[in-house]
Amino acid sequence: VRLVLGHGAGEGGRGALNPPEILVVTFTRAATSELRERIRARLSEAATCFDDERPGEERWDPSLLALRAEYDHAVWPGCARRLRLAAEWMDEAAVETIHGWCHRMLREHAFDCDTLFTQELVVDQGALLTEMVQDYWRVHLAPLSYADSLDLFDCWPDFKRLHREVARRFRHVEMLAEPESFAAILEGRKEIRQEILGIKQAFGLWIGAMRAMLDEAVAGKQVYGQKIQARFYGPWLETLARWCEDPEALFPELSEAAWWRLTPGGLAEAWKVGQPPDHPAWEGIVALRASQARWDGVCRHFWGHAAHWVAARYAQKKRELAVMEFDDVLTRLASALHGPSGSRLAGVIRRQFPVALIDEFQDTDPVQSRIFAAIYRDLTGDADGTALVLIGDPKQAIYAFRGADLHTYLRARRTLTGRIHTLGRNFRSSASMVAAVNRLFIAAERRSGPGAFLHRQGEEDPIPFHPVAAQGHDGGFEVGGAAHPAMILAWSDLPGADMAERCASVMVALLRQGLEHRAGFRGADGGWRSLVPSDLAVLVRSRVEYRMIRVALARRGVRCVYLSDQESVFASPCARELRYWLAACAAPEDIALLRTALATATLGVSWLEIDALSRDERLLEVRMRQFSGFKGVWQRQGVLPMLRRMLHEFGVAERLLNAPVDEERSGERLLTDLLHLAEILGQWEVDGAGELVLIRLLDEALEDAREGAREAGELLTRLESDADLVRIVTVHKSKGLEYPLVFLPFAGSCRPVGTRDLPLVWNDESDVK
Secondary structure, X not given: OHXXXXXXXXXXXXXXXXXXXXXXXXXXXXXXXHHHHHHHHHHHHHHHHHHOOOOOOOOOOHHHHHHHHOOOHHHHHHHHHHHXXXXXXXXXXXXXXXXXXXXXXXXXXXXXXXXXXXXXXXXXXXXXXXXXXXHHHHHHHOXXXXXXXXXXXXXXXXXXXXXXXXXXXXXXXXXXXXXOOHHHHHHHHHHHHHHHHHHHHHHHHHHHHHHHHHHHHHHOOOEXXXXXXXXXXXXXXXXXXXXXXXXXXXXXXXXXXXXXXOOHHXXXXXXXXXXXXXXXXXXXXHHHHHHHHHHHHHHHHHHHHHHHHHHHHHHHHHHHHOEEOHHHHHHHHXXXXXXXXXXXXXXXXXXXXXXXXXXXXXXXXXXXHHHHHHHOOOOOXXXXXXXXXXXXXXXXXXXXXXXXXXXXXXXXXXHOOOOOOOOOEEOOOOHHHHHHHHHHHHHHHHOOOOOOOOXXXXXXXXXXXXXXXXXXXXXXXXXXXXXXXXXXXXXXXXXXXXXXXXXXXXXXXXXXXXXXXXXXXXXXXXXXXXXXXXXXXXXXXXXXXXXXXXXHHHHOOOOEEXXXXXXXXXXXXXXXXXXXXXXXXXXXXXXXXXXHHHOOOOOOOOHHHHHHOOOOHHHHHHHHHHHHHHHHHHHHHOHHHHXXXXXXXXXXXXXXXXXXXXXXXXXXXXXXXXXXXXHHHHHHHHOOOOHHHHHHHHHHHHHHHHOOOOOOHHHEOOOOOOOXXXXXXXXXXXXXXXXXXXXXXXXXXOOOOOHHHOOOOOOOOOOOO
């Protein structure tokens, strides 16, 4: 509102701005739509306020009244007209996601960015990555001899392992050391193999001596009995003997205890009389362990080489195809702004958008920060009437898995010291909820140590907790005629499934009281609304947690809906059953295929009838004619009409919708997946797939789903219902949404960092990554 009015225009040389000149960047497309409408509504509200001749009207926001008071009464109509025109102009306002805006800049300033005028922005290039990895396999691995390929077998036993390792690394090659040549790495692997074979040959001669020395030490009580016993070292030496006898085994499968105890250091620790006997076998264990570490390390060199090679070819192929991914639009604009024409490009963009408002800045990554720092002079703006406003809350930084970097926010905060303002009023939550949060975190902030958000170093706290005021919602939640506490914390060391059971019990008790009109929401006007299932939301971190709470609710007869499902529809149990149906319809004369299709749970044929098919020829003939009819419909009309006829003749929809609440999947969920799968098969058939081709495509999709391959949006499971059900949603998906009553049964759950989390990124004390 102030920018549209040109408020304070004389201070920095900046005049009144129109909506297309004010850049507003936020995190998601949904947020851009919401923000655009909120800005439009605020401009309209401000215009109406300036039109109002009553200077002390209490119905207006005090901040608008204060702004209006700074203008002479005579110019109010002009201000109102300008604000109203700006509200009508909001459809052309620059309210965009960071990726959308960068893509637009690359198109509009193609010369300065040194990019093509037309480039397609694609969501997922998984197929292109697979093609590049296949090229790497053909170029480097396929020409190898059998002997050479043995040195790579533990690194890449198959193409899937190669693809998985490259996919983890190829977007981070700038953080990986430049690899040696493929031939040099392979030659290093051969040298290590020869070392290991030499050690293995020596151990074939040493094992007897090792056993004799240990037996003698135990018999003479020269060792601590709890550390060295025959029942310990006997299996260790047998493992070494089997390893020596197996020409294919490269390393013995020793336990960590054996790897330590059979070394000079391990023996010295266990010896209590005199010194351990000197023998090369003990040093041989040390050398073997070191060779194993070097052998495993070479695998990482191979993976690094593959990642570099694939990344280079991948980037080249995207240039040839004139396509970009979401990350590309950021890196290309950042490169252009720091390139030879960077100053000119930054000046052009500054003149196009004199003011930029960056929302959700805590979710910014270093590349995005460099873009705005280059345009708006190291984030300060304030020259030539330009301004950059960063809006962010580091306590809401939960998108690190998407590349968001909290340290980027902290660096910007240090840069802007003295120019930081706090938005101290919460407009979403009730006053009691805000008070509860304030109390919880004030107590955590006052404790000694790192403070509530674990970043305090002595007196310096880059993420302090500021208590906020509440605009507050009218009314509140009541149970049994009394106000219910805004926040309840329950501590337990029970496993997750038990916490889910207890949470479900509380939810059911509240819903039962809602049916009795004893639990609900009291409005400020005294009105009453009883609690219903859709008022309840459960926040989870993963699908595993969702299943636990779903099972607990199903046992109590409560239906729920999962709002964050990102699983492939081909992972649904009915997808495999659908494959059996198609096989039987394509070959109805095959009795085995027919019986398999009829045995699927979704068709609901009784086991007695399936058993009778092997004895009753008339019954078998009836079923064969039925499936021959399905085949005829498939050939004449297509797979979609055929599947709908099957669903009708077997009464699938009616049976699934009337099924009792199931602990695993509801009938409504299964029916939604079936219809979705039928629709996908219909699309594939339109593209020219015949009966056998369609079955093969379905087999490939089932295999991809089993391996957890990433799917495009149209292949993800759809929401089965928008009815009045308990809602389950992930923490990340729930951000920015509002629910009347929220449960977090797994708030304290965590898991250790593992290899699937690699590569890891960290910042040291000087913010060096």
